[in-house]
Amino acid sequence: MAVDTQSEEARIIRQLIPLSTLPTQTFVSLCGQLTIEHAEQGTILFKRGDENDLLYYLLDGSINLQTETFTIETISAGSDSARFAIAHQMPRKVDAVANSRIQFLRLNADMMKMTTEKAYEENESTMTVDEPDDSDDWMTTLLKSPIFRSLPPANLQKLLMSLEEVACTPGQAIIRQGDPGDYYYIIKKGQAIISRKPSANAKDIKLSKLADLDTFGEDALISGEPRSTSITAVTDMTLLRLGKEQFISLIKLPTLKYVGIEELHELMKQGAEVIDVRGPDEYKHSHLPKSTNVPFFSLRMYLKTLNRHHPIIVTCKDGKTSEMAAFILQQNKFNALILKNGIAGLSQDKLSTEPASFNIDDGTETGNLSGPSSESSTSTPTEHKEPQTEELAADDLRQVVQQLKAKCRSLEAEKMTLELKCSSLARQLEKMKSELERVRGK
Template identity: 50%
Template sequence: MAIDVNSEDGLIIRKLIPLGTWPGARFNALCESITIEEIRGGTLFKKGDMDPRLIYLLSGEVTLQSEGLIIEVIAAESEAARFALAHQIPRKIDAVANGAVRFLRLDADIVNNPTPLVCKEDNSYMVIEEPEDDPNDWMTALLKSPVFQRLPPANLQKILITLEEVCFEKGEIIISQGDVGDYYYLIKSGHCLVSRKPSPNAKDIKLAQLGKGEAFGEDALLSGEPRNVTITALTDMVLLRLDEQHFLSLIREPSLKFIDQERMQEVLMQGAVLLDVRSQDDYKAGHLPGSVNAPFFSLRMQLKTFNREQPVVVVCDNGKISEAAAFLLLRHRFNALILKGGLNVAASKPAAKEVPEPVHETAHFTIDDGVETLINLVDEPHPQNTREPSDQISSLTASGALEDQLGLMKSENEALRRANLQLNDKCLKLEIEKEEALRQYHVLQKQMEKLMQMLDKAKGDQGVA
């Protein structure tokens, strides 16, 4: 029975490794051809089984054991369940269902060696086929990027002609956090480290490593903000750089898609996700109903939670941060759309035609700020045109007190904003530590499997003796 890719099961399967890296068309084809199995108790496979199919746990809990010794208990919602269960053939251990479980059996050859994806060619976009020669060639890796696959051939040719080669030695800083954006960089050879300081006196937080065929530096060019990270060469590096003007005209313009409010409402009704990439404080102060908040700086760490099959409409205050966010989403094969002009432009439009605009109702659409609306501060004109001097003094005193309160609130908001940025950086650091812990876990798991093999062999030798 075919599986709906947008169903709960489809979203779970999409997170399985390596299925999460497949293009949408290939994944959809797989879901049409597979069936979910279910058992209540019993054995999924036994030690010595030769069935080459991979088994992925979708729901429930499975115990991996050998001769009565429990090696591991895997729950469907755990990180370990994203991998196939004890995939070595012949099976080295038993897999026993703890109650009701649902799982998939997938052909190992299809999972590990999927049919190469070939794109059709047209007159508007550069099209790349999966190469049969050197897969590590930097230009091949670059042209496989979703960003460059969307470029017209003429743009791609101009880019390759315009690129300037620059070299950096190991340990040299390529760009510094806080600098003004000037170039977009492509890595021809070598590796570099991406890091960030949450505050001037804080230690660097390591965010990622980049290598051949990857690119960086577009955030500042698109958003107009200073560089938000530092890039340091881990090895001697050869980079190709493109200046801001050529980046904006040759890459940004044909890559990014903008929509107005009317079109936004249409795509949202068709199932698109509305993504607000402003800070949490700005989002709480006012946002569009139904929007999801993912501050741009932490967006990279949340990409795994999004469904590539759903278009994403990106919004921010003025549209500039949305451009950087949409470019990031595009690089990771999402269909990203940008609300043109952002919330500021949208909010400046009248609510209805041929009707005088109310004093405090300037938004074209409702913005949900989660706070009850206060009484209008501008009352109707007082029936008397003059006030007693004592009333004027009282009014001035109240006004001064109000200004003091507003000043205090601004100071508190700024302190909260700084604290929020520090928390975001801590979350990123914890996410990186989590990934490293998972990597070590999988290394230990492989070592455990080898030890079990040695133990089984030793027991077999004793039996022969």
């Protein structure tokens, strides 16, 4: 029997993970396929060793998870544990026995996976996401983010159960530049400021602000490098933090995806774009043909200029910076892949030492957009030239279009950088004018 979407049972079901992240229309459609079941005390829902693909959710009552000799855990309806499918790792590690009269859902895991993936694809195509029914439900809101909603259910459950809640007061340093990475942070409530010192004796430069449900601290955990910025609380804050090892096993490893050089070439033929996140000097020395230089430190400024409809393959010297860059891209709903081992893993014959088609630094257009020189065009008689097929012509056109898009992106990013510099200079000018007027007035 279908579930009435206006009923108390539907309200409880709406809080279950991952059902809480579904768009409203998708959830309403799913309710039409659900049946709430009942079981008496002592009923066995599943046994150790079972390998069926069913997900069990507890709606009312309590369940014991047990072995032959003792009870490991009792799960009660309405608890945080009950928001997840009960002991869903396969094969089953425990027996699940009703501890009282219970109400529960028995769902097909494959159907749930298809439903959530379809809902995510629809949201991606329209770039809209339903707001949660309960604005205080930070967990549901957090799970709507691209990184978290892509994690396996088992990882999500372990992650959310492993989060440690800590409190901070205004002015308290949460992480310090130069310290080793130890935790990944989620802001449950409050605001913080990101700052950085260009050198040891310089003053802090404020970079940006963080607010509710923003995350931070992943760069050092992914790269193994020291913290590159400081984070300081500006209000009373409630933070959730996850240790380094748990972050790597539960988030980093299942999130980051890698490709080899052969896969890269095939993806590029299908429209994938390659960005090299090394510095400009390293990029000029050698780089992958048809790649675009987007230095890691300016990646966030380029996000609005990148195409979400095609994969983005990230490369660097050895893959470490690419991992950080790919994580940022995935947080912002890009399909990001990493070239395994970076440039260091490639032979020189696969790299180009020619200037980039569009050089971000000097604005000079070089490379394969220009036509053939007069010397090369006269050295081969016309009658001996191979005829160009429509397929080759289309490939050339696609290449030119990609290069033009790359140029537009670089110009847009350069414009944004100049606007930021202009804004900073304007503020300094106003301060100097105020100071000059103050001195004159004495």
